[in-house]
Amino acid sequence: MESSFGIIAEPNRRAILSLLASSEQSVSDIEHRLRMSQPSVSKHLRVLREAGFVEARIDAQRRVYRIRPEPLMELDAWLAPFRRYWSAHLDALERHLDRTAKKASPKKAKKERPVHLLPRAPSNGPTHRNCSNSTGAGTT
Amino acid sequence: MESSFGIIAEPNRRAILSLLASSEQSVSDIEHRLRMSQPSVSKHLRVLREAGFVEARIDAQRRVYRIRPEPLMELDAWLAPFRRYWSAHLDALERHLDRTAKKASPKKAKKERPVHLLPRAPSNGPTHRNCSNSTGAGTT
DNA sequence: CAGGTATATGACCTAATAGGTATATACTTG
DNA sequence: CAAGTATATACCTATTAGGTCATATACCTG
Secondary structure: OOOHHHHOOOHHHHHHHHHHHHOOEEHHHHHHHOOOOHHHHHHHHHHHHHOOOEEEEEEOOEEEEEEOOHHHHHHHHHHHHHHHHOHHHOOHHHHHHHHHHHOOOOOOOOOOOOHHHOOEOOOOOOOOOOOHHHHOOOOO | OOOHHHHOOOHHHHHHHHHHHHOOEEHHHHHHHHOOOHHHHHHHHHHHHHOOOEEEEEEOOEEEEEEOOHHHHHHHHHHHHHHHHOHHHOOHHHHHHHHHHHOOOOOOOOOOOOHHHOOOOOOOOOOOOOOOOOOOOOOO
16 A cells, blocks of 8 residues: 555545544444454554554553544645635535435446547637536526 | 545546646646556546546547546545644644655555554543654654 | 547456454453 | 453455556548
8 A cells, every 4th residue: 555545545444534533542442333343443553553644552451543644634735736626616516425425326337428429519719727617507 | 446535546546637637638648748558548537537536528539638626625525524633733744745755665564663562651641632752763 | 431540448467455264462450 | 370351463365456458439631
């Protein structure tokens, strides 16, 4: 696992991080709250630890894990160049989250139009700055 | 590939996104700028497209790709709960990025102290806010 | 329509990874 | 020291994802 991005690609690891976001937890805490096997939790914690996402503190036999923010800040930093796109799409996010939450089942078909069937662009100028089409058209 | 997180786990895909962040590009643009094979670029673009990270516009035989921000906003949203940790570590990020930039080679050994050898915690309160230790051990 | 260009896709191979079970290690208490 | 608890690790397996090569598809130009 090279990058921080690869680390958080794993859903269970994200769940662990989210859990730790609220407060530190021992391994067995995580095990029970997330319904995962103990070895699995330990393995994920190891990955997270080696990637700097968490650190452990010893309390008797327990290892109490907590967040270390640096790698997450790194992700945040990577997102920076894209934030210029946010403003135009502040509400589009809601629709997006809404949509992906409902779907999530269709495997691999009919979710995207094949590229060669894309609608012809208005063939005006290469004004790549307008992202307005897709979102335009009020939902209402 | 389930989530948006999985999509951006792939370095080439992140490179493509970063490239598109500045301006839209055709497939062959990407191919040449990132020194990737054409099939590889197309496949990654497909993944990105199906995940909603990019969309394509047709210009003659070219497919001109551009960013769609929604999934990135989703990532940004996921990071929100962790931002409470930022403030205490604003400068720690620099050190972290600095460090990980230099290393990046050691595969899997000696990068983290084994957990059972962790320093005894001062056993005071569970003040999980201090992340100050551990970072010592210079590479040199 | 023929030839050329740009992109997508399919087949195949390989490497990386997550999960499970069993077991080792470390620490605590009597 | 013995027994018990909490956590880490080794080994194995199935799955997945990415790369390349070859080829199909769509579009342009003359």
